[in-house]
Structure formats: C-alpha cells, structure tokens
Amino acid sequence: MTNEELRMRLLQYGKEIFKPGDFHDQLAPAVMGYSDLLSAHFVIDAKEGRAHIKTPHGNAIGSLWAAHCGREVLRTQRFSRGLAHAISVVLLKGKKPVHVLYAGTGPFATLALPVMMTFKAEDVQFTFLEINPESINVLKRVIDTLDLHAYVKDIHQCDASVWEVVSTDVDIVISETMYKALSAEPQVAIMLNLVSQLPPETVFLPEEIKVSLCKWNQRDQVPQQVAELISFDKECMYSIIQQSSGKNWVFNNQQIQLTLSEEEQLYLATDIRVNEGNTLLLNESSLNLLAKVKLTKKQGAISLHCRYSLQDPTGFSISEIE
Numbered sequence: 001m002t003n004e005e006l007r008m009r010l011l012q013y014g015k016e017i018f019k020p021g022d023f024h025d026q027l028a029p030a031v032m033g034y035s036d037l038l039s040a041h042f043v044i045d046a047k048e049g050r051a052h053i054k055t056p057h058g059n060a061i062g063s064l065w066a067a068h069c070g071r072e073v074l075r076t077q078r079f080s081r082g083l084a085h086a087i088s089v090v091l092l093k094g095k096k097p098v099h100v101l102y103a104g105t106g107p108f109a110t111l112a113l114p115v116m117m118t119f120k121a122e123d124v125q126f127t128f129l130e131i132n133p134e135s136i137n138v139l140k141r142v143i144d145t146l147d148l149h150a151y152v153k154d155i156h157q158c159d160a161s162v163w164e165v166v167s168t169d170v171d172i173v174i175s176e177t178m179y180k181a182l183s184a185e186p187q188v189a190i191m192l193n194l195v196s197q198l199p200p201e202t203v204f205l206p207e208e209i210k211v212s213l214c215k216w217n218q219r220d221q222v223p224q225q226v227a228e229l230i231s232f233d234k235e236c237m238y239s240i241i242q243q244s245s246g247k248n249w250v251f252n253n254q255q256i257q258l259t260l261s262e263e264e265q266l267y268l269a270t271d272i273r274v275n276e277g278n279t280l281l282l283n284e285s286s287l288n289l290l291a292k293v294k295l296t297k298k299q300g301a302i303s304l305h306c307r308y309s310l311q312d313p314t315g316f317s318i319s320e321i322e
Contacts, residue, residue, distance in 0.1 A: 003145055007117065009037060010146070014114030018081050020277070031073045038108045039067060042141055048134040055131065057161045057189035058314035060177070063134045066106030075285035079205070080111050082274030083174050086203050087115060087124050090171045096123050099153070101170045103129040103160040103190050104177035107138035111174060121150035128152065129160040161189035162247070165197040173198065174205040181211050181268040181291040182308070183315025188232065192249050195237045208233040208273040211316065213256060213306065216290070217263045222282065223290065225269070227256045229306055229316060251308040255321065259301050266293040268316060293318050
C-alpha cells in the first residue's frame with residue numbers, strides 16, 4: 001500500500017468514526033480497521049512497547065497497550081468525534097488555526113489522526129505531549145509517512161503532569177490518560193497542571209469525568225448510586241487549584257454513611273462526558289467498568305471515609321470508620 005493509499009484509507013475510517021449517532025453498521029469495522037492498519041504499518045518494539053513508565057502521579061502505560069486502547073469502538077468514536085466537534089465550534093467563532101494540545105498521544109496519536117485526515121492544516125494545529133520514548137519514535141514515523149508535518153506545531157517528550165506550557169495560545173486540550181475510577185493513571189494530575197497554566201476560555205476534553213460510589217445487587221440491571229465522589233470538570237479543577245499550594249493538589253475528603261444488604265456489593269462507577277453528544281456510560285468502554293470496593297464489613301450500617309490521592313496508589317482510598 002502506498003502512503004497516499006494509506007492516507008485515503010484513514011480518511012474513510014475517519015468519516016465513519018465521525019458520523020452522528022451512538023452506533024451504526026460501519027462503526028466497529030472502521031475502528032478495528034483503523035487500529036489494524038496502524039499496527040500493521042507502524043510496528044512497535046515488542047519489549048519496549050510493553051513497559052509502563054512510573055510517574056509520581058500514576059503509570060504512563062506502554063506503547064503496545066496504548067495502541068490497543070484504540071480498538072475500543074465507542075471510546076475511540078466518542079473521543080475522536082468529540083475533538084472534531086470542539087474544533088468545529090472554535091472555527092465557527094472565527095479563530096484559525098485552532099491550536100490543540102494533545103497530552104498523552106500514545107504511539108499513533110489515535111484521537112488526532114482522523115481530525116488531520118479531515119481538516120485542513122490551516123484550520124488546525126497540534127502540539128503533542130508524550131512521556132514514552134518508544135511512543136515518540138513511532139509517532140514521528142507516523143507523521144513522516146503520512147506527511148502530516150504541516151499539522152504539527154511541536155512534539156515534546158515530557159511528563160505532562162508537570163510540563164510547563166510554552167505558549168498560552170491553546171484553544172483545546174485533550175487527554176485520555178485514564179483508567180476506570182480515575183485510578184492508576186495520571187489524567188487528573190495532567191489536567192490540573194494544564195488548567196492551572198492556560199486561559200479560562202480554553203476547552204478541556206473530556207469536559208467531565210464523574211466517579212460515583214454505588215451499591216449493586218447483581219439481580220438488578222444497574223447499580224444504585226450512593227454518593228458522587230467527584231465531578232471532575234473545569235469548575236472542580238479551579239476549586240482544587242484554589243485550595244492547593246503550588247502543584248501539591250489538595251482534594252476534598254468525604255464521609256459517607258450507607259446500609260448494605262447481604263446481596264449488595266459496593267462499587268465505583270465512572271461516567272465520562274467528552275462533550276455534547278459524546279458520552280461514555282456504564283460498560284460502554286473499559287473506562288466505564290465497575291471497580292469493586294473491598295470492605296471488611298459486608299452488610300448493615302457502614303461509615304466510610306473517601307479520599308482521592310495522586311500519590312502511589314493513584315485513585316480513591318475508601319476506608320471504614322470504626
């Protein structure tokens with residue numbers, strides 16, 4: 001396949017991914033074809049690609065695993081389409097080129113490629129942040145092969161959770177460096193770092209990540225929400241920044257009282273709103289799988305202390321109060 005044929009195939013996949021609606025017949029073949037095409041043309045080192053990079057605020061996953069995330073159909077659709085929609089909104093306001101800061105690109109910049117195949121370089125420009133050297137190497141090959149240099153302002157190999165912004169002329173920030181229940185990976189630290197440095201009008205995608213404490217009797221179709229632990233949106237981020245000193249981010253603690261029956265278990269549930277029309281809810285991706293909360297007391301009245309932390313381990317710490 002020539003480079004031009006590769007570009008045309010990616011353009012066609014992008015058109016299917018950007019179609020409106022929740023699901024259609026060509027969506028899964030397009031997302032799978034997109035992932036397979038990139039993996040076949042841009043080989044990731046089998047050893048280096050499996051290695052995670054441990055940061056102070058969570059693991060940056062290895063290149064192979066990052067590439068594999070692109071095979072999640074609704075996840076790739078909602079994030080990529082959400083980015084395209086956000087760019088269109090900024091363009092309608094008369095701003096061009098739209099400057100997108102993409103933090104945590106993985107090896108293929110999976111969320112950006114359909115945009116670059118669809119929009120013109122004079123309409124959108126990207127700055128890429130990626131900590132993993134293997135991902136950076138593959139990403140540069142992708143840009144060379146597809147002749148996408150006109151779309152790329154800069155590439156920085158860095159830890160995006162502490163990176164100092166070079167220019168505040170950023171219209172959109174997108175980062176998908178997360179795991180279910182905002183655990184294990186540095187999404188929260190990355191977004192707080194960038195929000196603290198960029199203008200209030202900058203758009204941050206996803207716009208909201210909500211983690212809730214739920215109880216679930218598996219005979220029921222869906223869990224019952226007990227309490228919302230965090231609604232991680234721009235308003236929440238500003239609140240955290242205001243109550244923190246430097247970049248030692250401080251999160252609110254919560255005490256929660258609940259009653260569990262013998263048949264019920266406690267879980268953390270994650271809902272993601274990339275932007276309008278692009279949401280990921282229960283079981284729609286690996287990011288939305290329930291995370292079980294382990295308790296000593298199995299039933300009856302229970303008091304819990306809930307705290308989010310960026311220190312190892314990153315995520316919610318939930319402990320019983322005697």
